[in-house]
Amino acid sequence: MRQLSNRLEGKVESQPEPNTSNSGIAWPVAAAERVGLRSEGLAEDDGIVTIGVGRLYAPALIQITGTLFPRQETKRMAARTLYEKIWDAHVVREEPGQPTLIYIDRHLIHEGTSPQAFAGLKAAGRKVRRPELTFAVMDHSVSTKNRLLPVLDADARGQFEALERNCAETGVHLFDMNSKNQGIVHIIGPELGITQPGQTIVCGDSHTSTHGAFGALAFGIGTSEIEHVLATQCLTQFKSKTMKVEISGKLPHGVTAKDIILAVIGRIGIAGGNGYVFEYTGEAVRGLSMEGRMTMCNMSIEGGARAGMVAPDETTFEYMEGRPFVPRGREFQDVVDFWQTLPTDPDAKYDDTLTFQARDLAPMVTWGTNPGMVTQVSDRVPDPASFSDPVDREAATRALVYMDLKPGTAIEDIPLDRVFIGSCTNSRLEDLRAAAKVVAGKHVSKSLKQALVVPGSRVVKAEAEAEGLDKVFVAAGFEWRDAGCSMCIGMNDDVLMSGERSASTSNRNFEGRQGKGGRTHLVSPVMAAAAAIEGHFVDIRKWNNVDGAE
Amino acid sequence: MEPFIKHTGLVAPLDRVNVDTDQMVPKQFLKFQTRQGYGRVLFYDWRYLPGEKPNPEFVLNAPRYKGASVILARANFGCGSSREHAPWAILDYGFHAILAPSYADIFYNNCFKNGILPVTLSNEQIDELFARTEKKEGYRVTVDLEKQVVTDDDGLRYAFEVDPFRRDCLLKGLDDIGLTLVHEARISAFEAANLKHPAMYEAVDVKHHSDSPQSARHN
Numbered sequence: 001m002r003q004l005s006n007r008l009e010g011k012v013e014s015q016p017e018p019n020t021s022n023s024g025i026a027w028p029v030a031a032a033e034r035v036g037l038r039s040e041g042l043a044e045d046d047g048i049v050t051i052g053v054g055r056l057y058a059p060a061l062i063q064i065t066g067t068l069f070p071r072q073e074t075k076r077m078a079a080r081t082l083y084e085k086i087w088d089a090h091v092v093r094e095e096p097g098q099p100t101l102i103y104i105d106r107h108l109i110h111e112g113t114s115p116q117a118f119a120g121l122k123a124a125g126r127k128v129r130r131p132e133l134t135f136a137v138m139d140h141s142v143s144t145k146n147r148l149l150p151v152l153d154a155d156a157r158g159q160f161e162a163l164e165r166n167c168a169e170t171g172v173h174l175f176d177m178n179s180k181n182q183g184i185v186h187i188i189g190p191e192l193g194i195t196q197p198g199q200t201i202v203c204g205d206s207h208t209s210t211h212g213a214f215g216a217l218a219f220g221i222g223t224s225e226i227e228h229v230l231a232t233q234c235l236t237q238f239k240s241k242t243m244k245v246e247i248s249g250k251l252p253h254g255v256t257a258k259d260i261i262l263a264v265i266g267r268i269g270i271a272g273g274n275g276y277v278f279e280y281t282g283e284a285v286r287g288l289s290m291e292g293r294m295t296m297c298n299m300s301i302e303g304g305a306r307a308g309m310v311a312p313d314e315t316t317f318e319y320m321e322g323r324p325f326v327p328r329g330r331e332f333q334d335v336v337d338f339w340q341t342l343p344t345d346p347d348a349k350y351d352d353t354l355t356f357q358a359r360d361l362a363p364m365v366t367w368g369t370n371p372g373m374v375t376q377v378s379d380r381v382p383d384p385a386s387f388s389d390p391v392d393r394e395a396a397t398r399a400l401v402y403m404d405l406k407p408g409t410a411i412e413d414i415p416l417d418r419v420f421i422g423s424c425t426n427s428r429l430e431d432l433r434a435a436a437k438v439v440a441g442k443h444v445s446k447s448l449k450q451a452l453v454v455p456g457s458r459v460v461k462a463e464a465e466a467e468g469l470d471k472v473f474v475a476a477g478f479e480w481r482d483a484g485c486s487m488c489i490g491m492n493d494d495v496l497m498s499g500e501r502s503a504s505t506s507n508r509n510f511e512g513r514q515g516k517g518g519r520t521h522l523v524s525p526v527m528a529a530a531a532a533i534e535g536h537f538v539d540i541r542k543w544n545n546v547d548g549a550e
Numbered sequence: 551m552e553p554f555i556k557h558t559g560l561v562a563p564l565d566r567v568n569v570d571t572d573q574m575v576p577k578q579f580l581k582f583q584t585r586q587g588y589g590r591v592l593f594y595d596w597r598y599l600p601g602e603k604p605n606p607e608f609v610l611n612a613p614r615y616k617g618a619s620v621i622l623a624r625a626n627f628g629c630g631s632s633r634e635h636a637p638w639a640i641l642d643y644g645f646h647a648i649l650a651p652s653y654a655d656i657f658y659n660n661c662f663k664n665g666i667l668p669v670t671l672s673n674e675q676i677d678e679l680f681a682r683t684e685k686k687e688g689y690r691v692t693v694d695l696e697k698q699v700v701t702d703d704d705g706l707r708y709a710f711e712v713d714p715f716r717r718d719c720l721l722k723g724l725d726d727i728g729l730t731l732v733h734e735a736r737i738s739a740f741e742a743a744n745l746k747h748p749a750m751y752e753a754v755d756v757k758h759h760s761d762s763p764q765s766a767r768h769n
Contacts, residue, residue: 092733092736092737092740093733093736097714097715098715099713099715101730101733101736101737103737103740103741103744112580112581112633113580113632113633113634115583116583116584116585116634119583119584120585124725124727126727129737140580141581153581155581155582156581158581158582158583159581159583162583204632204634205631205632206630206631206632206656220632220656221632221656221659222632222633222634222637222656222659222660222663223585223634224634224660224663224664224726225659225663227727228726228727228730231727231730231731232727232730232731232737233737233741234730234737236726236729236730238713270568270626270629271568271625271626271629271652271654274626274652274654274655275655304626304629304654304655306655370568370570370629391567391624391625392567394567395566395567395568398566489577490577491577491578491580491581508570508572508630508631510570510572510573510630511572511573511595512572512573512576512595513572513577516576516595
């Protein structure tokens with residue numbers, strides 16, 4: 001653990017500045033004492049001092065020790081959740097009976113949903129308020145083959161050109177398709193350190209929930225809201241309810257973050273999280289890498305939640321340190337101090353709680369046309385007649401017709417045409433390492449038409465190549481591609497043909513998602529890798545060459 | 551945005567739960583740069599057979615629902631992708647109101663930004679509306695946002711709830727951004743009070759970052 005005291009001392013003598021609010025912030029007593037803060041302005045309780053100040057954030061707070069309020073004016077903060085702390089810190093305007101105006105720290109945009117927002121802005125004669133807080137990337141429609149060739153799809157080309165023009169005109173930083181940092185927006189935000197704990201982050205893409213893995217409040221927005229953020233750097237929001245999703249115990253061998261989140265969605269259904277922000281907790285979540293936490297948060301939206309979050313901890317800080325957009329040296333130490341104030345207070349209340357035992361979890365495979373239609377790999381395709389709710393029964397019947405599956409078929413007996421390892425859910429280095437380990441020295445089944453590995457970013461691609469993972473995949477018969485959204489959404493030429501069936505590490509198995517008439521089964525990277533080798537699903541728990549064995 | 555005050559129109563029933571926005575506007579139509587013209591592609595994969603021939607089995611292609619302007623739908627309508635192309639397509643097709651027991655979060659939000667009223671009713675009320683729509687060809691309802699009530703010619707009268715702020719914006723056709731910019735002083739004050747935090751509101755320094763826009767295009 002980094003030493004708090006080293007970083008605070010030098011700033012104590014800074015002069016106070018006028019402040020306008022008396023929100024308090026909690027500090028560990030020991031740290032406060034070391035910098036001489038144990039005085040009239042402090043309220044002490046349970047080893048925490050609360051200082052009434054006008055700044056909500058730690059480093060700035062230390063600079064204004066001279067404005068400490070007398071003890072009686074100090075406002076004690078009630079115990080709060082991670083979500084509530086971030087929300088409170090971003091309130092610009094709050095009026096009864098109205099949605100709250102909250103400030104947005106980071107705005108990510110891509111070519112697919114932003115052109116109309118820039119056009120609207122221009123038509124209204126408005127400017128981008130804080131261009132340096134918006135970051136753009138080309139990801140949805142980019143080719144994963146040769147980027148040096150001209151873009152033949154005129155509509156896609158038009159969007160790329162529009163994004164380039166809009167960024168140039170407004171001063172927004174663009175990672176274009178030839179940037180060495182290009183990649184899927186939800187991969188590059190964290191990877192470059194643009195995403196940080198405690199921030200509010202939005203993007204015109206529902207999988208923005210990914211960034212919540214860092215203890216940020218991150219959610220997808222529509223194009224009108226993109227325009228709103230560009231113009232005002234704010235959004236009008238209604239506060240969500242909070243749901244604690246606790247995964248107790250250690251994950252069994254072969255069970256990954258993807259399987260946890262599919263199990264969660266399988267239990268609550270794809271609308272189960274409507275109106276909520278999820279916070280994932282418990283030993284199994286604490287034990288996940290940042291990559292695994294991102295996979296879980298990414299699919300929060302598939303359970304209907306507005307966002308998913310994980311409280312920042314040492315794993316988070318280690319991931320952040322040294323990334324391009326993260327402060328360095330002493331500033332980094334300061335920001336870690338702030339991040340440490342973010343986790344949910346012990347006495348804080350959630351609106352609801354869901355609990356899972358990690359030991360009960362297993363590798364999951366979807367059988368239907370939404371992510372909630374999912375079961376364990378050792379199970380069978382369910383019989384629609386087994387659903388008690390007539391609405392579920394009809395949905396399952398329709399899904400099985402679309403998927404061309406018969407009730408009672410063993411999941412392991414489902415044959416595949418293509419395998420896709422990629423997407424903002426599962427295309428990070430850890431995912432590729434795990435998949436490569438499964439396929440090393442083996443070869444994809446002759447019955448497959450294609451097995452595709454699409455790294456989430458060019459940084460991931462370069463790191464994987466430095467480890468020789470590309471060679472492992474290619475030797476095993478996989479295609480090794482350039483970075484982008486690819487077959488998760490099929491906006492480029494990586495698509496399923498009608499009637500084809502895929503094992504995919506992506507996030508949505510909706511009808512036609514990967515190509516009209518295509519049939520998608522969602523799985524983890526190791527499950528996809530093993531399925532590619534065998535040509536059908538297999539229970540990865542029976543294989544030895546798998547990471548994550550405890 | 552066009553205000554929504556009161557609308558009377560033919561009801562088209564879409565009897566499926568969890569209709570996702572991928573179905574409303576499939577991926578291949580997300581490459582355009584306008585907000586108009588998506589009505590033609592609404593529910594594309596369900597609506598058309600190869601060669602863009604209308605699929606007679608899809609409900610919107612039934613002659614009795616031609617000219618419908620109110621969608622009657624099931625739970626969790628509009629789940630999945632955040633694409634605002636979905637409400638753009640719904641509006642461009644000619645729908646002004648939606649009646650359903652529940653909506654996905656982002657889609658619900660997006661409707662209000664486009665002058666579409668998504669009305670939330672109970673499952674029983676929705677069942678009753680499906681029954682009436684099926685029974686009576688040319689079944690029409692009136693959706694009155696001012697009075698917050700759905701009515702028909704046969705005496706049906708369902709009150710509904712809607713957030714007062716959203717209601718007001720829709721009734722007046724207010725420009726959201728304009729509303730926020732009224733509070734420009736508050737935004738500036740917030741920024742001034744928080745600018746110094748190194749991780750939060752300070753402009754990111756891209757100079758120490760090796761991928762400047764200039765170098766990026768030529769590497």
